[in-house]
Amino acid sequence: MSLANNLSTSMISSSSSAFLAPTSFNASRTRSVSVPLKSLNIVKCVATPQEQQIAYKTKVSRNANIAKLQAGYLFPEVARRRAAHLLKYPNAQVISLGIGDTTEPIPDVITSAMAKRSHALSTLEGYSGYGAEQGEKAVRAALASTFYGNLGIEEEDIFVSDGAKCDISRLQVVFGSNVTMAVQDPSYPAYVDSSVIMGQTGQFQKDVEKYANIEYMRCTPENGFFPDLSTVARTDIIFFCSPNNPTGAAATREQLTRLVQFAKDNGSIIVYDSAYALYMSDENPRSIFEIPGAKEVAIETASFSKYAGFTGVRLGWTVVPKQLLFSDGFPVAKDFNRIVCTCFNGASNISQAGGLACLSPEGLEAMQEVIGFYKENTKIIVETFNSLGFKVYGGQNAPYVWVHFPGRNSWDVFSEILEKTHIVTTPGSGFGPGGEGFIRVSAFGHRENVLEACRRFKQLYN
């Protein structure tokens, strides 16, 4: 991201952080003071109604669900701090191992297909308007055969999208506000945040740093980053990500079998996030549908972002098996389809052309090379922290390294690392209370930056 980009993000984010600073706005609501914090010092204490002193307000109440969110979304917050740091040290060589943003160019075989599609849009034969909201048939078919070949998942079960993050919210819209959910703790923040926005949760409880009504499934080194399901209360929906962001843990076949059984016994629906499946080194399942019975209990979401460097191009997919039913027997896929047709209008046709190229034999090979590059980065980072005596997790099956800083506040460690080495990481507590005491280091970056970052880590922690 260019600096200009960051600054613009920071302009919105920093002001939103100020506004969303924990208690001030809630307090102002109950006091019926609607003066923005920044201009408090210009309010005069006279006996005129307060309304006359302030700019016009509508009579529309703020959505109470959004008001529950404690701060900005995690990654813009990290970006904001990065930008602030750059303002402080304009000549610093900042290395970003924070936001998991891909850095390596997209292989030619993929971009040439997208360039071709772009040009074709200027011709009569090649022009296409609205595509099927569920995605172009060829892409759906290629996804089915590439990833779900012998798993009984068919083309019509697959919905192409503009990415997993957007799909997560669309799934929440399908489920509605009257469902309960469970997440891993720590986990990718979009599951919790989208749940709050949908109105599935209660208020944030500061003492435990959790939202009421969400079941947090603690995942720690002690339990091998797989929750003790015997202690997990029943919820309607279970979000599960493997290989995991942020811990890098990959669930085994045995673990996923237990998860599927748990969901079956409880009549729950698993939303399985497989965005990092191709980073798997070990022999673990890459799709939840490798587990027998999963089609009756699981939805799987996936993305081209981290495989093809499509973080900016925007392409992903969600699998909703026809066997997945609500309690009244109504197929979940029908409702998901209705949401896709009503709240979405399909992924960009150019991106889809790229996706198709990704799934060609040449494209798959090219993606594996890029993934291999990032995996090599991961290895270097793991070795560095190991050599410094840290307890290091992840890195084997995902492009994330989960480093333990026992007893320390993760935002403090984040700040210290940023201040002393100009390296951006992500504080573990941003992923939930179970992330406290950890730092996530992402392995995306040019090789020389990763090597330089590791040199600096060694300097700081030796």
Place this chain on the structure above:
Amino acid sequence: MSYSQFLSHVCMPHAVFLQLKTSSKSNAGSRLGHCSKVPRNVNLEKLRSGYLFPEISRHEFEHLQKNPNASLIRLGIGDTTHPIPDTITQAMAEHVRGLSTIQGYRGYGAEQGNMALRKAIAGKFYQDMGIKADEIFVSDGAQCDISRLQLLLGPNVTVAVQDPSFPAYIDSSVVVGQAGELEEETGKYRNITYMNCGPENNFFPDLSTIPRTNVIFFCSPNNPTGHAASWQQLKQLVEFAKANGSIIVYDSAYAAYIRDGSPRSIFEIPGAKEVAIEISSFSKFAGFTGVRLGWTVVPEELKYSNGFPVIKDFNRIVCTCFNGASNIAQAGGLACLSTHGYQALHNVIDYYMENAKILVDGFESLDLNVYGGKNAPYIWVHFPGSNSWNVFREILEKTNIVTVPGRGFGPAGEEYIRISAFGQREHILEASRRLKVYL
């Protein structure tokens, strides 16, 4: 042709296939195996049928099944047909090739959009209206933005829509839980206020009869009626919103089609920044229906009742539920707003509006009451006393022309048919010929 071949040919939503194949009866569970214990979202139960446009596609498919040799002319779904001008696709191709290079590679963009594009939109469309780049959020299209706005507003707001109107406003309102029960007799959702717009009131609601709602959806130029609201009408609307403390969601997706000097943006009206959000799209402006690009303007002055700026919450939604429009589409968008691109696009719009004129002239020559077609690519034809789905079916049967029944846009759309003016000239001329013969 098999169903799936048809789908690949016309990109028809597969939804229909699912609907045809699976039963929605509750004993499906016992036939198919395990049922979860997750209750279906009651809001989705309130939607009575598929979304309007996939339904049109389904009728089209069925017609082709029965009449495989029919020479179908599609004036139904408002899908652009004209190739995108070279200057724009070249910019996209160049950007794409750049993604394969170290200097040109881009990962995640700002969720709010590329700043250069935001500035270009501000400069091109909101020049003297005091709208800043910071207030513009680039998206993958207005349909998606409508739902993101609904997520923002939440279930506890009341909404008003024009009747007839683009179905996404009502459907998204139902999905989010604002709409209440559907009243079978009227075909209206209990908690939605329907603002009748017809020839009798010059397609602008009589605001003195409209109860206060939190949110007012307003589209101009209008889909489906084609009416472009006048400055006076919009001033009334803004004053109404101000007096009621309401928020207008102003859909300006067809602004580029205006020919008669009507306002193109709600922000031309003084005071609008305190009461309105504007959504817009490159779809009909640039033929980007498949490329996916649009934008939403949320002025900083727009505040909730507690003074909290709406823009901050919208930004939070955009950062949490979205990840930015494709950077390729955004590169295209920037080229659309260059002098050369913009001119080329207006040539395409002129082409569509010439189509519209041909269709309007055709209907008028048949002594039918025809509306729209002057500031929008839609023609709204009145068939007094008719059932619009029946007219739709008859036209399809007898002339092999796909249109859209007015009832699909709301109860007040009954007796009307919407004809869209996108298409190749020869198809438009042929359609006009067939309609003259049949009607």
